[in-house]
Amino acid sequence: MAPSPPLLLLLLVLTGLGLAAAQPEGPFPPFQQQRSTNAADAAALRAVFQQWGLAAAAGAPEEDPCQKRVWLQSFATNASIDCGCDAANGECRITHLNVTGFWNISVIPPALFNLTELVSLDLSNNNLSGSIPPEVSNLSKLETWHFNNNKLSGPFPNESSRLGSLQSLWMFDNYIEGLLPEFIANFTNLTDLRIYGMKLRGPIPKNFSNLINLEKLMLGDLDGGNSTFNFIADWANLSTLSLRKCGIIDQLPSTPPKLPKLTYLDLRSNNLSGSIQQLLPYRSSRYLYVGENNFSGQLPSEIVQSSLALDISYNPLLNGSLPNIPADRKWPINYIGTSIDASRTINSENLTLLNCLGMKECNRTSYTNPITSFAVNCGGKQKTYQDSLPITFSDDTSNLGAAGIHVDTDKQWVVSHVGSDPVVSESPGIVNTNQGFLGVDMPELYQTARTSRSALSYYVVGLSNGKYTVQLFFAEIVIDSQLNHGPGRRLFNIDIQDQNIKTDFDITKEAGGFRRPMNITYEVTVDNPVLKIHLYWNGRGTCCIPYEGAYGPLVSAIRVFRPKNPNNIPPPTPPRSARPDNKRRGVVVGIAALCIAMAVISSSVAYLWWKWVSLVKHPNA
Known part of the structure; x- marks a missing residue:
């Protein structure tokens, strides 16, 4: 007798479960278990990983890359791939390669360009140096290419012009030089283009107007070559337009382009x-x-x-x-x-x-009591310390938002801030840590800091003329570059009285590690009532470690005071030392006078002797 339909259905389900249980365990569903990585792709990936020192992490030679996929993954370091598999022949090609955050990775292996099916290549936040090889043109299917935050140099190769499928290109914070390439205008599929913090020169090519699919355009730090706005078109999807320091000498268009989502x-x-x-x-x-x-x-x-x-x-x-x-x-x-x-x-x-x-x-006469010292606890509450004289660091906890200023109640100092990340709308502004700082004077000052994603300025008002010592306090309390040998770097410039004193300043590097305090001391002459301290981002440093928007200047405290000898004038001679000097001068003068007198007497005696001898020998003369 044939089994009833419910019984037949139960038998089919049990049979399926038995077959599924017989399949070996793995990261993919059972129907994918028999698929394997293309032999050429697997060989190329192993060669790349071996040159990068990741061979051990890649496993034994017989291990299939597309079965493993992830080797290392954290916010600081990442080594992973993704694959696309053909259902017909069971072969998988490597389509995504993400290797970021490794200090020891400094070269681009030739075997990398044998992965010709790559759609996404992310090599950001490593230590890559040298020029970009022209063989990059082999990767003609690339849609995402990120190599920001490295040390790559030389020109952007013309062979890159063959990457017509690109949708996202990040190449900031390198040393690439030459003219901003016109062929980028041919990448009409681009939605995200970020080029800044390098050595490229303008002008911005007019044919960039062809990039009609842009959603984010960030250009900056272009030297030479005056640009105009003639490259901006009716970009219907553009939400972010950043053209900081691009040498634009134009007026805004009288008929503005249509940017409805800006x-x-x-x-x-x-x-x-x-x-x-x-x-x-x-x-x-x-x-x-x-x-x-x-x-x-x-x-x-x-x-x-x-x-x-x-x-x-x-x-x-x-x-x-x-x-x-x-x-x-x-x-x-x-x-x-x-x-x-x-x-x-x-x-x-x-x-x-x-x-x-x-x-x-500023009208100096409005300051009836000119000040000779100033101190502020950047991002923190008021603190008073006892030194030879008490030092009070003023409160600096005002929320400056994305573009703001705060005037101290005593009108003696002002803080100014400009900057927000285009991806992360809210800026922390003030950061802090509960960790203590041992073996340092005034440790509480380093537990808070004021930050900016663009420009931060402090103005001291009403200083009397003279020489001053400016002391800047720093401690990196956000970007831990030592955690997992992470790649995070905070770089910014410092100007005092419009004179640059630091370029690409790295707190962690200068201090010798994360959460280690250090100071910068600078001597300055004040000849007007305003002392300006300017800290600003120059397009360099990592952007997103340990979170989006973690970059730009950071300062813990500022102190300005007169040095002990502000005018470098030798101290007056104490009165007690004047008497011996006078005595010495009197002795010298007395000896000189005695010598002159003896010389006159000797000359007179010699003359009289000569005269007497002449009279004896010639009596009739």
Whole structure:
């Protein structure tokens, strides 16, 4: 008798379970177990891993790469692949290779370019040096190519122009030089392009307007070659446009391109001119940075919105009164270095002070008691320490947001901040640690710090003229580059009184490790009422370790004081030492006079003797 349908179904299920149990265990479903990596791909990967010192991690030669896939994975280091398998022949090709965060990886192996099916290649945050080999053109299927935060140099090879499928290209923080390549404009599938912190030169090619699919465009630190806005087109999907320090000498277009999704616009440190009214089409953005340019006119009230982080600092041609700032405004406006009229503005005393900071025309007579010292606990509460004299480090815990300023209640110092990451909207601003610092004076100062993703400035106001010692306190408390031999690096520049004193400053390297304090001491002459300390990101250093946006300047505390001998004048001679000097001078003068007298007497005696002898020998003479 034939089995009933329910019984037949039960038998089929049991049979299937038995077959599944008979399959060997592995990382893939049973139907993929018989698939294997293409022999050429497997050989190429083993050669690459062997040259990078990852051969042991790759396992025995007979181990199939596409069966293993992941070798090392953490926030600091990563070595993994992904594969695409053909259902017809059971062969798998390596399509993704991610090897990031290894200090010992310094060369690009030739075998890498035998992985011709690669769709994604991420070699960021290593120690790669030398030039990019022209054989990169073999990887014509690449859609993602990230090699940022390395030490690669030389020109960007022309053979890269064959990578027409690219959608994401990150090549920042290297030493690549030459003109910004025009052939990048042929990568019309690009959605994410980031090129900054290198040695490339402008201008930005006009045919970049072909990149109609862009969502993020970040260019910066271009030397030479003046650029204009003629490369910006109607980019319907663009949300981030950062053109910091690109040598742009243009005015904003009178007919602006259509950028309906734009939320982040950074045009800092160019030479833009024209009316500030030209920014009105971009007032729907969340971040608008146009500092260090030459915009003119009066700031329109329509642009002062509660949700817009606005930086108009160091546009000396701006004038007129500042529009009323909405009470619900999330961030303040950074307008240091403008000529905004304070007469009709709320808190005009602060505004007058901020104007004079930028112009360096503070009226010294308004400071009846000039100061000779200053100290601030950056990012921390007020602290007082007993030295030969008590030192009070002022509170510096104000939230400066994405673009803001804070004036101390005593009007003796100001802190200014500009910068936010285009991917991570909120900036920490202040960071701290509960870990203690042993064997150092004033250890609490190093437990907090103020940070910025672009520019951070402190101004000391009302100093009397003379020589001062500037002491900067640092300790890296965020990026632990020693954890798992991680690749994190914080690099930034430091200027004091507009003179650069540090380029690519690395706290961890200078201090000898993570969470180790160190100080920089610098002597400066103050001949006007303002002392400016400027710390700023120059496009270099890692961007995302241990989290997105962990980069840019960081400072723990600042102290300014007069040295013990500020004018380098030799101390006056004590009175007790004057008497022996006078005695010595009297003895010397007396001896000299005696010698002269003896010489005169000797000459006279000799003359008389000669005369007497002449009379004896010639009596009739």
